[in-house]
Amino acid sequence: MRSLFNRRDGAAAVEMALLSPFFALLLVGFYDYGSYLVDASAVEKGVRAGAMLAARSTLPLSTDATTRVNNVVKKGNIAGTGNFVVNGWSDAGATLTITTRSETVSGQTVQVIRLQATVPYKSFAEGLLTAVGLPVPTISAVHEQAYVGA
Secondary structure, eight states, X not given: OHHHHTOOTTHHHHHHHHHHHHHHHHHHHHHXXXXXXXHHHHHHHHHHHHHHHHHTSOSSOOHHHHHHHHHHHHHSSTTOOSSOSSGGGGSTTOEEXXXXXXXXXXXXXXXXXXXXXXXXXXXXXXXXHHHHTOOOOEEEEEEEEEOOOO
């Protein structure tokens, strides 16, 4: 019986069987975090492009100009065709606000356009996050652009 406990023939297989779930979980986590960074970058670029478009429109922003800005931020083009840049834009919790304020710089009044977006992240492992007790993250982006004019 003692010789049976001292054998090491299947030790590597047992260790691999014990560690495989941990490595799989780690791999899914890295993939999901990378996907989050890509989506966050896309939202930031969209908000920046929308603010630049709004800064080159006539103030106050017309309904048509606001629609074009929304299309650029959410769909990536002025016409609003195609898919959303980030899947979270289709969620009811996604928000995009456009505000304008006046700033005084060197004695001159300048209009500043501010776009603020909050987009729920559509996680690859959403069920896994909630099972572990972690909240599903949201992507937030803000960009301000000085008014340039039409």
